[in-house]
Amino acid sequence: MSVQRIVISSLLALLVLAFLGVFGLAALRELPESNSYALLAEGWLQGRFHTEHCFDDDCALYNGLIYIIFPPMPGIISLPFVALFGVGFNFFIPLTIMAFAITGWMWWGIFIRETNSRDLTILLLLMVLFATPLAFVTLRGDHVWFFAQTWGFLFSTGALYFALVRRNALLVGLFIGMAFLSRQMTILYLPFLYVLLLPPETPLFRIDMAAFKRALALAALPIFALAIYFAYNYVRFGSPMETGYSYIFPVEFDEGPGAGSFLSNRVRELGIFSDQYFLFNLVYMFIAGPHVEFAGRYMTELVGFDINGASLFLVTPVLLLALLAPWNRSFWFGLGTAGLILVLTLFYHSNGFSQYSAQRYTLDWLPILFVFLARSVKPAYGPPLSIFTAYSMAITLSMIALGGFLAA
Numbered sequence: 001m002s003v004q005r006i007v008i009s010s011l012l013a014l015l016v017l018a019f020l021g022v023f024g025l026a027a028l029r030e031l032p033e034s035n036s037y038a039l040l041a042e043g044w045l046q047g048r049f050h051t052e053h054c055f056d057d058d059c060a061l062y063n064g065l066i067y068i069i070f071p072p073m074p075g076i077i078s079l080p081f082v083a084l085f086g087v088g089f090n091f092f093i094p095l096t097i098m099a100f101a102i103t104g105w106m107w108w109g110i111f112i113r114e115t116n117s118r119d120l121t122i123l124l125l126l127m128v129l130f131a132t133p134l135a136f137v138t139l140r141g142d143h144v145w146f147f148a149q150t151w152g153f154l155f156s157t158g159a160l161y162f163a164l165v166r167r168n169a170l171l172v173g174l175f176i177g178m179a180f181l182s183r184q185m186t187i188l189y190l191p192f193l194y195v196l197l198l199p200p201e202t203p204l205f206r207i208d209m210a211a212f213k214r215a216l217a218l219a220a221l222p223i224f225a226l227a228i229y230f231a232y233n234y235v236r237f238g239s240p241m242e243t244g245y246s247y248i249f250p251v252e253f254d255e256g257p258g259a260g261s262f263l264s265n266r267v268r269e270l271g272i273f274s275d276q277y278f279l280f281n282l283v284y285m286f287i288a289g290p291h292v293e294f295a296g297r298y299m300t301e302l303v304g305f306d307i308n309g310a311s312l313f314l315v316t317p318v319l320l321l322a323l324l325a326p327w328n329r330s331f332w333f334g335l336g337t338a339g340l341i342l343v344l345t346l347f348y349h350s351n352g353f354s355q356y357s358a359q360r361y362t363l364d365w366l367p368i369l370f371v372f373l374a375r376s377v378k379p380a381y382g383p384p385l386s387i388f389t390a391y392s393m394a395i396t397l398s399m400i401a402l403g404g405f406l407a408a
Contacts, residue, residue: 008386012126015393019130022400023097026139032088036144040068040075041082049236056144057261060247067236069244071229073155073181074148096141096150103154104129106161107370113165114374123385124374131316131392132366133309136357136400145354149363152183156367159189163196164371169217172197177225184229184243185341185364187222192333192368194218204329245272266349273347281346285359289314290399305403309355312362315395318373318388321381325372334372338365356403357396 036059039051050065060067068075081089107128111121129135134153140146158175162168172193179186195204197214230240237244249264270276288311293304313320325331345351345361352360377385 004383008383008390011390012386012393015390015397016126016130018397019135019393022397023093023100023139026142027091027093027097030090030093030142032090034090034142035078035092035147036068037070037075037078037092037147038082038087038089040070040072041078042087043068044075044079045083049232054253057253057264058144058248059253060244061250061252062237062244062247067244067247068144069248070144070148071181071184072232073178074144074151076181077151078147090142092147093139093141096138096147099150099154100129100134100138103134103157106154106157106165109165110157110161110371111374114371115377117379119382120374120377120379120385123382123389124370124377127316127318127389127392128370131389131396132312133352133355133357133360133363135396136355137360137363139400146360148182149360152179152186153363153367155179155182156186156189156364159193160196160367160371163193167197169197169214170221173218173221177221180222180225181229183364185344187226188337188341189368190219190222192330192337195330195333263350263353270349272349274349275347277349277351278346281348281351284308284311284351285342285346285362286311286313290395292402302402302406305356305399305406307354307356307403309352309357309359310399312358312366315358315399316388316392318385318392319369321376322369322372324376326375331372334368338368341365356399356407 034055036051036055039053039055043049043051050067051059052066054066054068058069060069077095078089078092081091081095085091104125107125108121111124112118115121115124134150137146137149137153141150155175155178159172159179162171162175176186176189176193179189194215197218198204233242233244234240236242237247249267266274266277288306288308290310291306292302293306295301295303341364342362345364348361
């Protein structure tokens with residue numbers, strides 16, 4: 001083993017240990033009554049869909065009742081723990097760390113299959129776990145938004161795992177259904193997943209019994225998940241298509257932590273989606289790097305960190321190698337799916353906001369990009385890939401550490 005390999009491997013190992021230390025510290029410092037999914041689970045256990053109050057400022061007020069607007073799957077995960085330990089359950093971060101570990105195990109299987117290289121698999125796995133917003137949302141699992149994203153990423157990964165490694169259409173549908181009930185836009189994966197399940201030489205539009213069975217197995221559980229979500233919306237807000245976002249940031253909550261924030265102003269005056277958000281979101285998606293604010297007479301006092309995050313492609317530039325994957329039908333379906341989700345979020349009222357990381361909404365489509373990244377890399381890319389991975393891990397860790405320090 002060369003000295004160069006030993007040094008780079010040691011650096012990567014130290015960065016992993018640093019991340020694990022941050023995870024452990026976050027878990028030890030988790031406070032009770034910080035994750036609104038505990039309130040949602042408590043309400044279900046008491047036979048109601050509304051809550052008595054709200055732990056954050058993204059709740060809805062409808063007909064005088066408070067609702068947790070987020071999709072229900074993470075609440076189902078929380079249910080047994082809230083039943084045992086009550087609404088003060090404060091081990092959500094250990095649950096997201098568990099999801100993080102399962103996610104890593106599944107990506108190991110995917111990467112080994114796609115690269116047939118242990119070294120490349122290790123580097124790609126380190127990138128997924130520690131050089132993307134996944135690390136940040138994992139250690140912030142004590143709040144409702146990040147808890148949902150951690151599990152949504154796990155379920156999206158599971159759908160890809162069973163499409164590529166175990167090849168089981170029914171389980172692909174199960175996992176993408178659970179992903180949808182955590183992060184709604186992941187339902188758009190379905191056409192891409194169908195293409196992944198096709199044997200390589202099978203025409204896309206062949207209609208026979210095998211195609212019918214494949215489509216039925218894939219779509220059955222996502223359709224069931226859609227029915228659950230529509231029914232859930234109907235019993236809460238009187239319409240299957242009303243998610244509750246229309247009722248967030250009510251004026252009655254103006255004494256709360258979100259009062260007067262730019263997000264509440266946006267939602268009240270411009271709506272949940274608007275073309276006026278496009279430029280802001282575009283800059284943070286592609287142009288803005290990590291930004292630390294200095295002040296004082298000599299501009300030497302560290303006073304703030306941009307809570308809107310940084311561009312994923314500046315923090316983890318090696319992701320652009322995904323465009324070198326073979327341009328076959330799965331590539332174009334996957335790229336179209338990722339692009340559609342990305343474009344929709346550019347018109348959304350929030351770009352993720354509270355994030356000391358790259359843009360966390362990218363986690364909704366990043367699993368697709370990782371598959372293509374694995375298909376694009378070659379053994380000769382190993383040394384530069386290791387350098388870029390270490391760089392991105394260091395930047396991600398620095399953002400988390402600096403942002404957390406200044407917030408505290």
